[in-house]
Amino acid sequence: xxxxxxALAALLLLLLPLALALLPWAGAQQPxxxxxxxxxxxxxxxxxxxxxxxxxxxxxxxxxxxGLSGAAAAAARELExxxxxxxxVSGYFAIQGPxxxxxxxxxxxxxxxxxxxxxxxxxxxxxxDIRAEGERIVFEGRLFDLQSGQGILAKRYRGSFAVARRIGxxxxxxxxxxxxxxxxxxxxxxxxxxxxxxxxxxxxMDWDGSGPRRLTGHKSTSMSxxxxxxxxxxxxxxxxxxxxAIYYVELATGRKRGVVTSGSLNITPTFSPDGGRVAFARSLxxxxxxxxxxxxxxxxxxxxxxxxxxxxxAWSPKGGEIVFTSSRGGKPHLYLMGADGSDQRRLTFAxxxxxxxxxxxxxxxxxxxxxxxxxxxxxxxxxxxxxSRVLTSGAGENESPTFSPDGRKIAFxxxxxxxKxxxxxxxxxxxxxxxxxxxxxxxxxxxxxx
Amino acid sequence: MNRxxxxxxxxPMLLAVLYGCPKKKPQTTDATLDxxxxxxxxxxxxxxxxxxxxxxxxxDTEEDLLLSGDLQAVNEELARRGFSPDIxxxxxxxxxxxxxxxxxxxxxxxxxxxxxxxxxxxxxCDERGTNEYNLALGERRAYAARDYLSxxxxxxxxxxxxxxxxxxxxxxxxxxxxxxxxxxxxxVVTGRSNVG
Numbered sequence: 234x235x236x237x238x239x240a241l242a243a244l245l246l247l248l249l250p251l252a253l254a255l256l257p258w259a260g261a262q263q264p265x266x267x268x269x270x271x272x273x274x275x276x277x278x279x280x281x282x283x284x285x286x287x288x289x290x291x292x293x294x295x296x297x298x299x300g301l302s303g304a305a306a307a308a309a310r311e312l313e314x315x316x317x318x319x320x321x322v323s324g325y326f327a328i329q330g331p332x333x334x335x336x337x338x339x340x341x342x343x344x345x346x347x348x349x350x351x352x353x354x355x356x357x358x359x360x361x362d363i364r365a366e367g368e369r370i371v372f373e374g375r376l377f378d379l380q381s382g383q384g385i386l387a388k389r390y391r392g393s394f395a396v397a398r399r400i401g402x403x404x405x406x407x408x409x410x411x412x413x414x415x416x417x418x419x420x421x422x423x424x425x426x427x428x429x430x431x432x433x434x435x436x437x438m439d440w441d442g443s444g445p446r447r448l449t450g451h452k453s454t455s456m457s458x459x460x461x462x463x464x465x466x467x468x469x470x471x472x473x474x475x476x477x478a479i480y481y482v483e484l485a486t487g488r489k490r491g492v493v494t495s496g497s498l499n500i501t502p503t504f505s506p507d508g509g510r511v512a513f514a515r516s517l518x519x520x521x522x523x524x525x526x527x528x529x530x531x532x533x534x535x536x537x538x539x540x541x542x543x544x545x546x547a548w549s550p551k552g553g554e555i556v557f558t559s560s561r562g563g564k565p566h567l568y569l570m571g572a573d574g575s576d577q578r579r580l581t582f583a584x585x586x587x588x589x590x591x592x593x594x595x596x597x598x599x600x601x602x603x604x605x606x607x608x609x610x611x612x613x614x615x616x617x618x619x620x621s622r623v624l625t626s627g628a629g630e631n632e633s634p635t636f637s638p639d640g641r642k643i644a645f646x647x648x649x650x651x652x653k654x655x656x657x658x659x660x661x662x663x664x665x666x667x668x669x670x671x672x673x674x675x676x677x678x679x680x681x682x683x
Numbered sequence: 684m685n686r687x688x689x690x691x692x693x694x695p696m697l698l699a700v701l702y703g704c705p706k707k708k709p710q711t712t713d714a715t716l717d718x719x720x721x722x723x724x725x726x727x728x729x730x731x732x733x734x735x736x737x738x739x740x741x742x743d744t745e746e747d748l749l750l751s752g753d754l755q756a757v758n759e760e761l762a763r764r765g766f767s768p769d770i771x772x773x774x775x776x777x778x779x780x781x782x783x784x785x786x787x788x789x790x791x792x793x794x795x796x797x798x799x800x801x802x803x804x805x806x807x808c809d810e811r812g813t814n815e816y817n818l819a820l821g822e823r824r825a826y827a828a829r830d831y832l833s834x835x836x837x838x839x840x841x842x843x844x845x846x847x848x849x850x851x852x853x854x855x856x857x858x859x860x861x862x863x864x865x866x867x868x869x870x871v872v873t874g875r876s877n878v879g
Contacts, residue, residue, distance in 0.1 A: 433850070454847075454850045454851075456814060456850075457814075457815060470818075472847075472850070475845065476845050477818060477845075477846065497822065497843070497844050497845065497846075498818070498819075498822045498845075498846055500815065500818050500819070501815050501818075514819060516822050516826075516846075518826065519822060519823055519825070519826020519827070519829070519830065519844070520826075521819045521822055521823070542816070542819045542820065542823065544815060544816060544818075544819040545813075545815045545816065545819075558815075558816060564775075565816055586775075586812060588812070588813045588815060588816045589813050589815065602813055609812075630811075632813055633813065633814075676814065677814070
């Protein structure tokens, strides 16, 4: 018995150096990190007035990118800027950067520098290292708990210069998930319409407005993009064959096909969360009703029966309900029903023109376009209380809201700058306004579900 | 070559006119001169009547324009006869005003008299409100026009509708003077059947 244990111990001792040698190559597949650090009572807590939630104080000195030049250096700058922007915009952190650390005498060894970062009020240190391997960059991102001086998260990514931003987004999402338990939105995308080519086409961009790419080239009018939850593709409305009808574009291939194209008008598609069905508005001799159909257009099912306009459905994230716009009470208002059309009831009473409902990822809130005092604003309805809160103010025709996958942001269209552009702001309080688009008119933002 | 021929044709004519020689045979057998030379052997039965070529006046061409293959010409001609290409709506509404009904009644009269034409009715909205809701509203407006024309005897099969919502405004400025022009149902002849 004893000799066998000894042999096992000897074997482990022999394997240990090998395991250590392999560790640096483990890359992104490293085992999950240790548990998050215990909260530190001595650290000053900064309160975000809109959330009343303590911000995590994060030190992010300049990434080390020694010896890089040309395309590699440009990719490194892009990567670092992406990480910083994602963390900054997330709203979870109070971040100190290189400018705050000029006065420090840093050694580069986190264990030895911890005290200096901590003296400036930081809780967590984020270090980035970027190097080139031929035409690829390798990024190592690490987090240190400044109280214990211990490394708590280490990730390595490798990819072509072209995916530098994607590497940055991936790491930022990882940091947010590790430190807050929340999901990052760094890798999410926003579909939208743009007329920058001279025709209104469907486009998609990174959530921060970078990397816009055109998905349709119908040279007609295409609009109302709707993600399927998997992110594999989008349903949309287009006039390119005459009457407005619903089509689907697969993201990876750009291949398009008709979904529901019969009749004089089929518009405003929305996918069920399992991707199996599409709900939309369809004209029956001028009477617009909500229908659902299988994603190939078969098994058409009528969900509403009113003589008024019923349109613009949005399928709930859990799948059981559909919110839509109806003028059955005179003015357009939001209504809720079961996904089978059952139990239809009115949701909005404030405002005299409500449309464009968009669910929060948790299904507890609905953002929508609401006309208040003659002006179009973005409002958020709490489904538990049926109380609504207006997020925007002033002129500018704010419309077409959509929640970020973490529910913390809302993208929307505004004409506050003259043309229609897409902006993003914080769901809580409406702060941190950022403009995402600038070229042409841009509208109908639809944030991916992940 | 042609000029030489001309000399041979014109010169004898001039001679004939100048020296007047009715009993002489024509100097040439050119067929084009037969008319001039009938008088050589006048016979009332065989006289060719020469008349001023008909130059149609504008009024005489109306039927032709409606028969034209050019549908734009057809639409212009219908408008000249009192067809209203547009009826207008109040903000956020798809109901027909008295004025719209009068225009549609005149349109229906004209269309009943020209059963060969098929019609597209476009529904449009001004830019206020959401693009999605306006697509639905435009559809209601197009059908409001269509249903009224239908009630006045224009066959359903001759009419198709399309809603453009606020996507294709006739007037692109912001302001009521422009918005009121965009809240419309636009009727245009887009086809011709073999009927009539």
